[in-house]
Amino acid sequence: MGKLTDDYLGQVERSLETDPSTRDQVIQELRGAMDEKLGALARERPEAPIEDLEKEILNDFGSPTDLALAYGPEGVHLRRASGEIALKLGRAVGRGTKQIIKWGAIVGAVALLLGIGLGIWAFYEAAPYVEGIVERQVYREAYSVQEFCSPDACNGQRGPQSFALTDGARQVRLDVDIDADHAGRAGGSVEVLFLDPTGQTKYARTFNLTSDAFYREELRWEPVEGEYTVSIEYHDFVGEFGLIVSTIGGRI
Amino acid sequence: LRVKVLPWNEERKHFREKLDKERRSGILALVLLVALDRTGPEYGYRLLKAIEERTQGRLVIKEGTAYPLLQKLERGGLASTYWSEASAGPPRKYYQITELGRQVAREASDDWRTLASSVSDFLDGFGR
Numbered sequence: 595m596g597k598l599t600d601d602y603l604g605q606v607e608r609s610l611e612t613d614p615s616t617r618d619q620v621i622q623e624l625r626g627a628m629d630e631k632l633g634a635l636a637r638e639r640p641e642a643p644i645e646d647l648e649k650e651i652l653n654d655f656g657s658p659t660d661l662a663l664a665y666g667p668e669g670v671h672l673r674r675a676s677g678e679i680a681l682k683l684g685r686a687v688g689r690g691t692k693q694i695i696k697w698g699a700i701v702g703a704v705a706l707l708l709g710i711g712l713g714i715w716a717f718y719e720a721a722p723y724v725e726g727i728v729e730r731q732v733y734r735e736a737y738s739v740q741e742f743c744s745p746d747a748c749n750g751q752r753g754p755q756s757f758a759l760t761d762g763a764r765q766v767r768l769d770v771d772i773d774a775d776h777a778g779r780a781g782g783s784v785e786v787l788f789l790d791p792t793g794q795t796k797y798a799r800t801f802n803l804t805s806d807a808f809y810r811e812e813l814r815w816e817p818v819e820g821e822y823t824v825s826i827e828y829h830d831f832v833g834e835f836g837l838i839v840s841t842i843g844g845r846i
Numbered sequence: 847l848r849v850k851v852l853p854w855n856e857e858r859k860h861f862r863e864k865l866d867k868e869r870r871s872g873i874l875a876l877v878l879l880v881a882l883d884r885t886g887p888e889y890g891y892r893l894l895k896a897i898e899e900r901t902q903g904r905l906v907i908k909e910g911t912a913y914p915l916l917q918k919l920e921r922g923g924l925a926s927t928y929w930s931e932a933s934a935g936p937p938r939k940y941y942q943i944t945e946l947g948r949q950v951a952r953e954a955s956d957d958w959r960t961l962a963s964s965v966s967d968f969l970d971g972f973g974r
Binding site (some may be wrong): 619620622623624625626627628629630631633651654655656660661664665 | 889890891908909910911913914917932935936937938939
C-alpha cells in the first residue's frame with residue numbers, strides 16, 4: 595500500500611470520533627480490506643500501475659470523511675458534525691437576526707409614522723394647548739415706562755396713561771423699580787398712582803430716593819375689565835425709574 | 847413572512863436522499879446479515895466477494911458502505927467479531943452472525959419478501 599492509501603486512512607482516522615481502540619480496529623480492518631483488494635486487482639491486471647489500482651480502490655471506498663461519517667453516531671465525524679451543528683445554529687441565528695431586523699424595521703417605521711402624525715397633530719391641534727400652558731405660566735407686558743433722570747433731574751407729571759388688558763387675562767401684576775443711576779447718583783422723589791377701570795386706587799406711593807435707598811415692589815390683583823390708568827410725577831428726581839404692568843393669561 | 851433557509855426543492859431533495867440512504871442501508875444490512883448466516887464466520891472482503899459471486903455481479907456493495915454497516919451489525923449485537931492472523935498481510939476481522947442476528951435476518955427477510963411481492967404486484971397491476 596502506498597502513500598495515497600496512508601493519506602486516505604489518515605483522514606479517516608482523524609475524522610472518526612470514537613475511542614482509540616475502536617478507531618485503531620476500524621483503520622486496521624480498512625487497511626486489510628484495501629490490501630487484499632489491491633492484491634486481487636494486481637493479480638487480475640498485472641500490467642496496471644499499482645498507483646492506478648490504489649486510486650481505483652480508494653474511489654470504491656468513497657470520500658474519507660463520508661466513510662468516517664458512515665460509521666454512525668459512535669464513529670461520527672466530529673468536524674462535520676460540529677459543522678452541521680454550527681450550520682444549524684447559524685441558520686437559527688440567521689433566522690433570529692432576520693426576524694429582529696424585520697421587526698426592528700417595522701417598529702421603526704411605525705414609530706416614524708407615529709412621530710410624523712404627532713408632529714402634524716401638534717402643529718394643527720396642539721398649538722392651542724401649548725399656548726394655553728404658556729398663557730397660564732408666562733407674564734406678558736401690558737404697559738411699561740422707563741426713565742433715566744441723570745445727570746439732569748426729572749420734574750413734572752407723566753400721564754395719566756391708560757391701557758386695557760387683553761381678553762382672558764387672569765391676573766394683573768405691577769412691578770416698580772426705582773434706583774440710583776449707574777454712578778450712584780440719586781435724589782428727589784417720585785409719586786406713582788395706579789387706578790383700576792372703576793377708578794379705584796390700586797396703588798399710590800411716593801418714593802424719596804437717596805444714594806443708599808432703592809425700591810422694588812411687586813403687586814398682583816385680580817383683573818377688572820376696562821382701562822387702567824397710571825400717573826407718575828417727578829420732583830427733582832435723580833436716578834432710574836421703571837414701571838411695568840403685566841398680565842397672565844389672555845390671548846397672545 | 848417566514849424566511850426558509852433551504853428552498854423547498856432542496857429540502858425535498860435532502861429528505862429523499864435521506865430516505866434513499868436509509869432504505870439502501872436497511873436492505874444492505876439485511877443482505878450482509880443473511881450473507882453472514884449463509885457463509886458462516888467471514889471477514890469483510892471475502893463476505894463482499896461472496897455476495898457478488900452469489901448474485902453473479904448484480905449486487906455489489908461498495909466497501910465504503912459495507913464496513914460501516916458491518917460495524918453497526920456488531921454494535922447492535924447482530925454479529926460478533928474476532929481477529930485472526932492472515933497468512934499474508936495484516937490481521938483480519940471476522941464477523942459471525944449471532945442468534946439475535948439470525949432471528950432478525952429471518953423476520954426482516956420475510957418482511958422484505960412480502961413488501962417486494964406486494965410492490966411488484968402493485969406495479970404490475972398499474973403497469974397494464
